[in-house]
Amino acid sequence: xxxxxxxxxxYITGGSSGIGxxxxxxxxxxxxxxxxxxxxxxxxxxxxAEIRKSCLSETQRVSSxxxxxxxxxxxxxxxxxxxxxxxxxxxxxxxxxRAYPHYFxxxxxxxxxxxxxxxxxxxxxxxxxxxxxxxKKGGCIVNVSSIAGFIGIFGYTAYCASKFGVIGFSxxxxxxxxxxxxxxxxxxxxxxxxxGFAAENKTKPEETKEASKGAKLMSPDEVARQLIxxxxxxxxxxIPGLDGKITWRIKRFFPxxxxxxxxxxxxxxxxxxxxxxxxxxx
Ligand SMILES: NC(=O)c1ccc[n+]([C@@H]2O[C@H](COP(=O)([O-])OP(=O)(O)OC[C@H]3O[C@@H](n4cnc5c(N)ncnc54)[C@H](OP(=O)(O)O)[C@@H]3O)[C@@H](O)[C@H]2O)c1
Numbered sequence: 001x002x003x004x005x006x007x008x009x010x011y012i013t014g015g016s017s018g019i020g021x022x023x024x025x026x027x028x029x030x031x032x033x034x035x036x037x038x039x040x041x042x043x044x045x046x047x048x049a050e051i052r053k054s055c056l057s058e059t060q061r062v063s064s065x066x067x068x069x070x071x072x073x074x075x076x077x078x079x080x081x082x083x084x085x086x087x088x089x090x091x092x093x094x095x096x097x098r099a100y101p102h103y104f105x106x107x108x109x110x111x112x113x114x115x116x117x118x119x120x121x122x123x124x125x126x127x128x129x130x131x132x133x134x135x136k137k138g139g140c141i142v143n144v145s146s147i148a149g150f151i152g153i154f155g156y157t158a159y160c161a162s163k164f165g166v167i168g169f170s171x172x173x174x175x176x177x178x179x180x181x182x183x184x185x186x187x188x189x190x191x192x193x194x195x196g197f198a199a200e201n202k203t204k205p206e207e208t209k210e211a212s213k214g215a216k217l218m219s220p221d222e223v224a225r226q227l228i229x230x231x232x233x234x235x236x237x238x239i240p241g242l243d244g245k246i247t248w249r250i251k252r253f254f255p256x257x258x259x260x261x262x263x264x265x266x267x268x269x270x271x272x273x274x275x276x277x278x279x280x281x282x
Contacts, residue, residue, distance in 0.1 A: 006031030006056070011082065011089040013069050013126055014096030017221065018194030019144065022224035023093055025054040030228075033061040035086050037078070037126075038096065039068050041281075061086065069122030070114070081128035088133035091231075094123040095144045099196065101155040101204045111160040119162035123129045131177070138181030139176045140231065143170045145188050149243050151251055151258060154266050155205040167237075174236060185236055187227050190244045193217040196214040210269040211262075215243075 010027050014020035024034050028051050036051070038044050045065035052062045063086060067078040098118045100111045107180025123143050134141070148156050149163035167186055174184035191197060191212065201209070223240045230238030239245050249257045 007033070008090035009033050009035065009087050010091045010093065010122075010274050011035050011037065011130070011271045012093045012095055013067075013122065014144075015051075015093075016040065016043040016064070018196050019189060019192060019220045019223050020095035021050070022220040023095065023227055024051045025240050026228060026255050027091075028052075028054040028060065028062065029056060031056045031060060032091070033086070034063075035061075035089075035226065036064045037067050037069070037273075038064075039066060040125040041066055063219055068116030069094075069125055070111070071130055071205075072121075075122075075125040076129050079126065083130070083133050088136070088139075089130060089279055090137075090139045091142070092126065092130055092134070092139070093142045093227075093256070094126055094183065095121055095142075097144060097196070097202070098161045100157070101159060101200055101208065103155065103205055104157045112161075115158040116162050116165075119159070120165045120169070123166060124155070127173070131182070134182050135177075135180045139261070140183040140185065140188055141170075141177075142185045142227065142231070142238075143228065145170070145186050147190050147239075147247060148190055149186070150248060151262075152210065154211070155208040160247045172235075183234070185231060187230070188239045188248070189218065189223045189238050190239075191215060191217050192220055192223050193222050206273055207266050207269045210272070 005027060010032045012020050012024050015024045016038040020036070024036055024047070028034050034051050036044060036047060041201065044066060048062050048064045052107060057060065065078050067074055069075060098115060099116060101108065127141060143166050145166040146163045146239055148160050149167045154161050170184050170186045177184060198215070218241055226240035227238055239248055
């Protein structure tokens with residue numbers, strides 16, 4: 001990977017923050033040309049400046065383009081411009097994402113729609129716009145899902161719907177694109193210390209917060225480092241961290257056990273919260 005990525009074009013949606021930004025900087029440090037995409041111009045410009053500092057040489061190109069990945073028309077327009085001005089991607093990392101955790105009944109249709117548009121339709125939109133170009137010379141597509149892409153988590157109905165979808169989409173796409181020389185991988189990060197994660201905590205139900213208390217947050221740099229190792233090893237499913245890998249295996253072979261453990265955790269927290277409520281009232 002280190003050898004092959006130098007001089008290659010890497011497109012990263014959501015490259016202006018968190019995991020996407022860390023991946024951009026680490027790939028720039030390996031000699032890649034980086035093009036990042038997001039909605040907010042100022043954050044894109046600040047991120048591009050940071051990425052430039054990680055470059056190996058002055059000949060590497062770093063650029064940014066504004067786009068809302070959920071908007072099919074603008075994705076088509078912006079990706080066509082990207083291909084024309086920057087050249088087609090060798091590696092596409094679909095990292096743009098959002099989470100709005102809440103109790104199911106507190107999530108409006110608009111919130112659900114926005115989550116699906118960004119996390120699932122967004123990946124569809126960029127991939128559909130770029131696959132015809134990528135087919136010409138081969139390449140690799142990484143779609144960012146989550147641990148919540150294979151385990152249903154309390155408070156994450158909308159997010160899980162989108163991230164489970166990302167894994168199914170990627171598996172089917174991998175099968176179709178293999179003969180065209182395009183590899184597909186899925187990254188499933190655990191809880192990671194990013195601006196996105198901090199925003200999530202504002203609406204996360206108490207049960208989820210309490211149940212995950214004490215769990216170690218991974219750094220976005222470590223997630224990006226493990227993504228690059230996973231690509232180097234040609235992995236389809238890339239799960240950073242030992243806890244995530246173990247969770248995936250247990251969920252796969254003993255799904256009832258995972259259910260039982262999660263249910264017990266939530267029940268314990270709910271009892272504690274109810275107790276605290278009763279104490280306050282009396
Ligand atoms: N952090 C975690 O704990 C965690 C765990 C598992 C999976 N993930 C996944 O990892 C990915 C990155 O998460 P993060 O925590 O690093 O997030 P983050 O810090 O909030 O960064 C999100 C990035 O996506 C961009 N973005 C959001 N909506 C967009 C849209 N509609 N169109 C274009 N760009 C958009 C943001 O820029 P603008 O807002 O300016 O558009 C930003 O660049 C997401 O897919 C997330 O679901 C994160």
